[in-house]
Amino acid sequence: MTELVTPPESDFFIPQVKLHDGDGMKRKRVLVLCTGGTLTMAPNPEKGGSLSPVQGALTEFMKKSMLELQNEKMPDVVVHEYTPLLDSSDMGPPDWSLLAKDIKANYLYFDGFVVLMGTDTMAYTATALSFMLENLGKPVIFTGSQIPLAEPHTDARQNLIMALIFAARDAPISEVTIFFHDKLIRGCRSTKVNTGELHAFDSPNLLPLATTGISIKENEHLILPPARGVLRVHTRMDTRLLTIRLVPGFDDKILRHLIRAGAESGTLRALVLQLYGTGNAPSVKEEFIECLKEATELGILVVAATQCHIGSVMMGHYATGRALERAGVVSSNDMTMEATACKISYLMGRGDLSRDEIADLMTVSMRGEVTHTDALPPPPFSSAYQRGRLKGKYFY
Structure with a gap:
């Protein structure tokens, strides 16, 4: 049983969640941090039908429509939606710092972390957290979608499921990464390359760390060795x-x-x-x-x-x-x-x-x-x- 500890200063902490307690199945636990983005959006009649974030839509969808999460091979999932939900173009260093602090505050109580956000600045956010989270020993996986969750042909479901799977693997890739479409790429190697196709991200000068199809194929020689030392979080970014x-x-x-x-x-x-x-x-x-x-x-x-x-x-x-x-x-x-x-x-x-x-x-x-x-x-x-x-x- 993992003992509770006093967390560092943070806006968000889940003291009641402990690793592998409860049903004895020892399911992995993953914390999903949702900041907003296309994945959470739906047409807003008050704004002429334009897409706007809908608070609570993700949690409701995962509870009622994602039966995959009931599979015993899937991890236990805790979802935290930030208020208000943001378009990623509005995110910057203060938001990156908040994500880093919240991961630190809940670090001992989860096996992995998934960050859901918009795609426009996802590469910047994933890159920033790669540097801000020193000695990272657990997966932090960013994902989102090109098509809103409310649409029947959304790519959000597959991206979210695979991000959860990668976050809870027995042999985790303990880096900050982006999973999108069918590729897991290093966060600090990523860039957005397409606004209208499902393969929105690329890693131009490094092969993906893993690709998915019928099975998961890793490029093991590219994966960083396990970090040494205790997780340290750096939240100061000089933007001059x-x-x-x-x-x-x-x-x-x-x-x-x-x-x-x-x-x-x-x-x-x-x-x-x-x-x-x-x-x-x-x-x-x-x-x-x-x-x-x-x-x-x-x-x-x-x-x-x-x-x-x-x-x-x-x-x-x-x-x-x-x-x-x-x-x-x-x-x-x-x-x-x-x-x-x-x-x-x-x-x-x-x-x-x-x-x-x-x-x-x-x-x-x-x-x-x-x-x-x-x-x-x-x-x-x-x-x-x-x-x-x-x-x-x-x-x-």
Whole structure:
């Protein structure tokens, strides 16, 4: 029998639920946290028939219409619907922090967690929680749907059932992941790629951790080893970050103005540039390079990302990339934009890292968010790592 413990400060805690008590069947227990999204929506006559979240609809549907949950192979499920239910485009760091705290508060009492939300910012939320939940030893699976639960052809049922199954497996994948359509992908490798098809998410630079069909097939070599240590939750995300997608003819004066104004006001600590191909920018525009050099001299972290869906930033391949390196620009390697932005926000939010230390960590895989290959060699250990300041603090 699991003893009750005093939870950390959180808005939500279920003290009455204990692991594997009761009927002796030792069913796994899964906590479903529902924030809203298409899955919970139905036509609202008061809003001209447009889709709006319906409070309580998910719980009612699961009780009355999901007979699969009565199967002895399925886990016991507890559902918590947040009030109010949100469109995911309205979610941000405060909501991510609340999810992380609620998972922490209920961590000892459930075998796994499923987060239901809208798809628009699901990749950002899953990525953020990947960093916020350090030493995670249980599955946290995000899912949702492209079609509302109230529709007869909804994809919500299958996504929810499979998320529950993955959350309660005897050999769990103890990472933050997204299950959608027929794939389980690492949260910090995910990105939304389709607004009108059921395969809404992709993991462009990493194969799925598992796929489902007649059976579940895992890519075991990609799954992270079990975490060491006690779960730690980090809820501070520093959002003093700007992302800019470069287009031909971009006026450098605008960028210089943003950099100077942001540095002077303290509202800009990091700048992510989505560049061409492997991290290229105009080589004849010396003012652009000088602008980035000024940003680094002002203490701003400048990171180069690629506009390409698949592939990596490799600034050393072309002369333009080398010029960026000399200006102090850091590569995002093959991270998604979601991972790049959330990792920067997480590291800046730690509060105990310098700009150079954050730059070092951008090239290090902390939660499986970045790949090291022969073409993308691992960086040398930073001076911070050699001093032991970071050792054991961030890595599995």
